[in-house]
Amino acid sequence: MSNGSLKVSLSNEPGDGPRPALAGFKQINRYWDRSHQCYAAKLLPGDYYITTHDEIIVTILGSCISACIRDSIFGIGGMNHFMLPRKSLLADNWRNTRLSLANRYGSYAMENLINDILKNGGERKNLEVKIFGGGRILAHMTDIGRNNIDFIKQYIVTEELNLLAEDVGGTHPRKIVYFPLTGKVRVKKLRSLHNQTIIERESRYLQDIQSHPVSGDIELF
Numbered sequence: 001m002s003n004g005s006l007k008v009s010l011s012n013e014p015g016d017g018p019r020p021a022l023a024g025f026k027q028i029n030r031y032w033d034r035s036h037q038c039y040a041a042k043l044l045p046g047d048y049y050i051t052t053h054d055e056i057i058v059t060i061l062g063s064c065i066s067a068c069i070r071d072s073i074f075g076i077g078g079m080n081h082f083m084l085p086r087k088s089l090l091a092d093n094w095r096n097t098r099l100s101l102a103n104r105y106g107s108y109a110m111e112n113l114i115n116d117i118l119k120n121g122g123e124r125k126n127l128e129v130k131i132f133g134g135g136r137i138l139a140h141m142t143d144i145g146r147n148n149i150d151f152i153k154q155y156i157v158t159e160e161l162n163l164l165a166e167d168v169g170g171t172h173p174r175k176i177v178y179f180p181l182t183g184k185v186r187v188k189k190l191r192s193l194h195n196q197t198i199i200e201r202e203s204r205y206l207q208d209i210q211s212h213p214v215s216g217d218i219e220l221f
Helices: 091-096 106-119 144-158 196-211
Strands: 029-033 038-042 048-051 056-061 065-071 077-080 127-133 162-168 174-179 184-189
Touching: 048 106, 056 065, 056 077, 065 106, 065 144, 065 174, 077 106, 077 174, 106 144, 127 144, 127 174, 127 184, 144 162
Parallel strands: 038 056, 127 162
Antiparallel strands: 029 038, 048 077, 056 174, 065 077, 065 127, 174 184
């Protein structure tokens, strides 16, 4: 008996690919996540991403911070991944910092994430926030993680945002998996992982944002 009409797929990945990313996010790496059976957007330091689709956002944090923010009514949400490298850009100064300078730091990352959620149909009164990261993994440097935690907590108070959950500090990197549609977050402490890759990546990122001149302004929504 012929089985010529039977199509067998050796992959769990859908053949039609992911739904189109929102405007401004096509550069973000998206892939089929077999363990969660959905598409995922992978963030690196300095990235942020929002979605209206049933997909996840994934990143690995050392001393950096990620804020997961969503409109709890409409389900649109996203995540950022940022690092604050020096004390002059901490919480008490972020409002007074030139935007062209802040565009590599936490204030820029938060403003852009929130503004893009609002631009795509979210409402500020519905926003809920969960924060992660800020670990002390760059032992040879100032406690960047602690500085990041201080910044994000002060930012949330200043902006009167609704903080629902946090997992910050400590000495271990974290893998964050965020489900913007539902608000669920999975956090895995990478205790057994050799941390050198994360340390090297964050060290390179820190050197880059300290050594490269800042150019260009951004217009906030």
